Amino acid sequence: MAYELNRSELFLFTKPQNRLLFSGAGFWPIAQAGQLAVLMENSSERLARFCRQLALYRQPGKTIGAI
Structure with a gap:
């Protein structure tokens, strides 16, 4: 079904034993x-790549916020 909907980024929650x-x-x-749940995705590097992209937006300072 995900393939038919052109969804390539998949996530799931499951029990750790699965x-x-x-x-x-x-x-x-x-x-x-x-031992309650594990979050999984279908990429070994997507999260690390996303974190690297976020680092590009980092601003110097001690007090930074957004609304």
């Missing part, structure tokens, strides 16, 4: 909440 199952399907862990 992590290996989804790893075999091309998903990589992003974060885990103890």
